[in-house]
Amino acid sequence: AQTVTQSQPEMSVQEAETVTLSCTYDTSENNYYLFWYKQPPSRQMILVIRQEAYKQQNATENRFSVNFQKAAKSFSLKISDSQLGDTAMYFCAFMGWLKAAGNKLTFGGGTRVLVKP
Amino acid sequence: DGGITQSPKYLFRKEGQNVTLSCEQNLNHDAMYWYRQDPGQGLRLIYYSQIVNDFQKGDIAEGYSVSREKKESFPLTVTSAQKNPTAFYLCASSMRRTGASTDTQYFGPGTRLTVL
Numbered sequence: 001a002q003t004v005t006q007s008q009p010e011m012s013v014q015e016a017e018t019v020t021l022s023c024t025y026d027t028s029e030n031n032y033y034l035f036w037y038k039q040p041p042s043r044q045m046i047l048v049i050r051q052e053a054y055k056q057q058n059a060t061e062n063r064f065s066v067n068f069q070k071a072a073k074s075f076s077l078k079i080s081d082s083q084l085g086d087t088a089m090y091f092c093a094f095m096g097w098l099k100a101a102g103n104k105l106t107f108g109g110g111t112r113v114l115v116k117p
Numbered sequence: 118d119g120g121i122t123q124s125p126k127y128l129f130r131k132e133g134q135n136v137t138l139s140c141e142q143n144l145n146h147d148a149m150y151w152y153r154q155d156p157g158q159g160l161r162l163i164y165y166s167q168i169v170n171d172f173q174k175g176d177i178a179e180g181y182s183v184s185r186e187k188k189e190s191f192p193l194t195v196t197s198a199q200k201n202p203t204a205f206y207l208c209a210s211s212m213r214r215t216g217a218s219t220d221t222q223y224f225g226p227g228t229r230l231t232v233l
Binding site for chain 2 (some may be wrong): 004033035037042043044045046047050091095103104105107108109110
């Protein structure tokens with residue numbers, strides 16, 4: 001079974017600065033997807049970024065980028081130019097490639113990010 | 118607007134009662150999912166359905182039941198057999214995988230269930 005670990009329960013960052021969230025996972029599969037979701041105080045889960053394991057290029061979405069290290073099974077998220085609206089829980093999630101697995105997402109425990117003015 | 122709706126936003130239930138949470142999507146997605154979130158924790162999969170009239174148990178299905186009679190609807194019933202039902206429940210949906218597309222799951226706003 002896959003597991004996802006987020007080792008930082010909470011992080012704080014000054015507005016306009018950069019913060020990096022760590023995520024490691026364990027799988028025996030070679031092809032899979034990785035995601036970062038954001039959950040603000042409203043509790044709505046919002047997709048931040050996704051990465052396909054077969055792509056070597058790291059995904060980027062505006063101020064959000066990832067550092068995907070397949071051999072190390074590491075998938076960190078960098079938030080640049082942090083904004084107050086970035087304050088939220090951030091969840092790392094894994095999804096296997098196999099259709100038989102039902103496209104299930106396995107989530108980490110989350111990292112709470114607080115952006116300070 | 119395309120999206121996923123869940124109702125109600127807050128739900129209170131007495132012990133021993135069954136309760137049904139609604140999830141509707143108009144994204145034309147084939148697959149739908151139910152997750153449970155406890156305070157300070159990540160999400161855990163309860164049930165999922167990849168096609169109408171078919172569904173599978175997730176990691177914590179005991180005490181829950183679902184149906185999938187229509188593509189756009191995937192209601193979750195929390196039965197009296199669920200020992201600790203107080204939690205935040207999230208519904209999600211995704212397209213089925215074809216070719217190079219990814220099955221990103223998109224989430225509804227959630228239902229907060231409290232057992233009194």
